[in-house]
Amino acid sequence: MKSAKFTVSALALAAAATAADARDEIRIVGSSTVFPYTQAVAEQFANNTGSPSPIVESTGTGGGMKIFCGGVGEAHPDITGASRAMKLSEYELCQANGVTDISEALIGFDGLSIAVSRANENDWDLSLQDIYLALAARVPVDGEWADNPYKTWDEINPDLPAVEILAYGPPPTSGTRDAFVELAMHAGCEELDYVKSGGFDGDWVEENCSRMRQDGQFVEAGENDNLIVQRLEADPNAMGIFGYSFLFENLDKLKPVMIDGVEPNSDTIADKSYPVSRPLYFYVKNAHRGVIPNLDEFIEEYMSDEALKADGYLSERGLVALSDERRIELQDSVLNADAMAVPTN
Template identity: 50%
Template structure:
């Protein structure tokens, strides 16, 4: 091998080890199954209206997407990750440890977590406490914590359906699961003296709660087959399947767009994506895709994504996030604390 060629090969190897992204025209996106339908719409529009190939998008769950995103900079790591909850401090710190030091955060809208069931059943109305008592691994009975003894909804409260407790839900890597644990389990248990004022989020593993994987569509499909069961999934999947699935009310409030946006529906959360700015030079279409996602035609009240279940942010807040993304603002750990 001549000296010049040898030097070139060594330099390329060093760049690869250092984590420099290799030039490419196709964006690589991972993350939340809840954000997936919205991001998929944007990727298809991007592929159809630009000269770039349609981005590759994979539904890995919010936690799984963060792990992949924070693995480092360079070939083999994603450019963007979607999330149905905000990045955690621990994830931000892991990103930094692995050299991912320039990230732009984008908030795209809101979503409600639905407790859904087949339309073949009567309508259901739960309190947050009733849901907690069905799902938690340990619950208070006569003032003491015991392994959850409930196998039927009517055992929790006689007003509830006389049906076996069977709940298809997301796994621990899911942002929907994170949000459910925070908005339902922590919210309820922190008010119970038996938990010592601490949030209790351990989900039972004795059968009634069934880990149904990252894909919310699969949960919806199972409810069409297992009509006695309930499922936990994002509001957009209810919007897309109202012919077969209905959402239970929580505290008398139905899972509807206006109630989610106003905060009246108690199980609502924000939706996000995160951009690896260090890939911008090597992946030219990345910012063009990001800017398209943040346009009013996508995320406003009259935008395309609202038609498939996204709950838009207020206009002023949309403008603030659009400006932050347009400026490629680098997030700091302080915003997560």
């Protein structure tokens, strides 16, 4: 591994020095999906070094970006996790607040899972179109674009059970929500005959097919995925939407819903046969490197083979690992504090 290099301004270092004087713990915010991986690295780091365990908060991807981009210094976190790439608007917020040197780490892949309680008696297999028609705010009804009237699954597909549509999912601040809208809702909308025959393009789909329904069939469950598990146990017919890692950790209580005949697992997510998969990231504030106690060592642990390889401890928790070639490129880039490219959207 190459040693880290630091190309930060004297002003940024001076601001970050205040943080070093004020706190000993590394501060990390961001995605609820990335949270268990970062928490695992934090625990491993503390066990290996005897240093204070980093403080890891699950704030959601959007919320984490806002906090992370707030500035440099003691009041601002060192790292944020994200279940999607940083947006241009977030990057510009960082730049405006003096967070001008950021490293991006794509740590692996995750599938967006739909799951039910193991007490559910049905074997579920949904198409992307089924998912859209069940959960979207607006759908085709008798040839018109209208508010979603469907209350039971068999109303949208007669092959599905005659049970109430009820899904617990992430809020708008979550990267999981962003990814689910893009990968499941938009893709399902594009499968509709109404959209195909109408010749509607991607801009139309993004404008008209992004809203989740708000009449009780889809319920925003916050950033705590454990609450979704509790609700699924209380109502076996309800479904939950979260990252594969959380399903993986709760297979004793939950079972996956197949999408287009494919079950989410490490193999189907890695080979992209599972249709709803996404990359996972974290972002490092490079002005805090070499200043915040133990931050460099923590990043080295996160980038270690023991954490990131296919047989590493993060894969044991559900992370789908990068190829060896991509992992080595990632490790070199992050440990060298390479600056991220400007996002394109």
